[in-house]
Amino acid sequence: MFDVEKIRQDFPMLRNRPDLLYFDNAATTYKPQAVIDAVCGFWTGYTSNVERGDYETAVKADRAYDHTREIIARFINCEPKEVVFTANISHSLNQIAFGIGRWLKEGDVVLTTEAEHASNLLPWFRLQEEKGIRIEYVKVDRQGVCHAEDFRRAMHEGVKVVSMAHVTNVLGSLQPIKEIAAIAHEYGALVVVDGAQSVPHRPTDVKDLDVDFLGFSSHKMCGPDGVGVLYGRYDLLQKMDPVFLGGGMNARFSSDGSIIYKDAPQKFEAGTPNIEGVIGLGAAAEYLMSLGMENIQAYEAELRAYFAERIAKLDNIEFYNPDNTSGPITFNARGVFAQDAAGYLGAHNICVRSGNHCAKILHEVIGTDQTIRASLYFYNTKEEIDRFIEAAGNITLENAIGIFF
């Protein structure tokens, strides 16, 4: 049984700001005390740099930092050495595109969808410009879903990379990644998955999905900001070149310019990393696993269904993704610009996000540029949804302007 009232006690933000209704979890999430304690514990108990420490606190910091690799390996079912720490998923995807880009040649195709976040498109756009690769888009339906049949039709020998979100950030479309990966592999293409909106909300098993690369951000799964993960199949990581060079990632170098890199994952972690952030991420993943990712997924599915059923009944609301079972509730108030509507909700202490959510090419699919996104996490409740529905029912142009008086 998922005891949400008990879970809410773990989150200082929920205790300190009971006035707020936080439905912007696709943007970032609140942190449980366990994560705060892990970060502060490093700052107050064993601050030091990592790597080659010759004293007690440095060894402790080193172990705590590396221990997160083991935790993440359990969390997504891979080897600890396949876990690279980055600054966020944007960094992970840039590293992946840079690394793969060095293996591609002119005319090679990267296949993706029009529902991707900018972080999973712009790095590929650069390869288009610099290397003359081609980007092709698989068709998605009106709810943003890429069906396996459509994907198979879009695949061909020229496709070398398939890069896609497991769950998209605007419509919450759950893509059939396992089937897609199997088809892509028949053609020998590499499979890159943007897990920013999936890893925090459902069990993820990279072996079972059989993907080659996966990225996600700590801050969207109760962890600190400024930390991300890049999972890569180890043989691929070993072959891949790092974006950043510097201290910590080389084994030796000499004045003639030759460099010998360390093995992955260290090869990708130039410079002093976000040590407290990585330690906090470890605590966050442990916290999520203690609740159980299956339980989180089941509870969120129940919440979303409750939310969808109610928002669909509001006459003033256009609701774009009723059929999706995961991800945000995406909507507009009829006749009200998204930012005005979000501003109205904000003035009533309801935190949602308006805009095109960094997925600027999606409007061709849903027929609108700006939407409002209400995104839940496992600490949200049905009572909060009731409060939201009451406020959303009152979004009119008059009321939206009324907040200024």
Place this chain on the structure above:
Amino acid sequence: MSNTNSLLADPEILRELIMDHYQYPHNHKLKEDDRYMMKHMASDSCIDDIKVQAKIENGVIEDICFDGVACTISTASTSMMTDLLKGKTTAEARKIMQNYFDMVDAKEYDGDILEEAIAFKNVYRQANRIKCATIGWRAMEELIEESEKGNE
């Protein structure tokens, strides 16, 4: 004078003004005329995307118009700006603009010369919307600067 002032003190009227300028914006059509300079404001946020055009000759703002996709606050504030600054000298316009910027920054300002634009006096309370309330005004400020550079 005091009559309009008391009208402009009524929040209901100010709200209506914003609604009207949003639903029926004034000077809301770009001109195909190369005597107009243009400023495209789209890089501040991913939401508002507006273009402002002005014809400034001999230090007088002869015409202003705009177009684009924007929220109520951006649209209405830009619409009011076009009404207010059209026909003014650039020096007069600068004074009005400074007062407007002071108002949205919650500083001291002279409300009388802002006329309808006084409707945005409370925008500072929604800090995230200050950008919206100033986007068209900042475009106009840059256009005036450009025109003055051109005349040097």
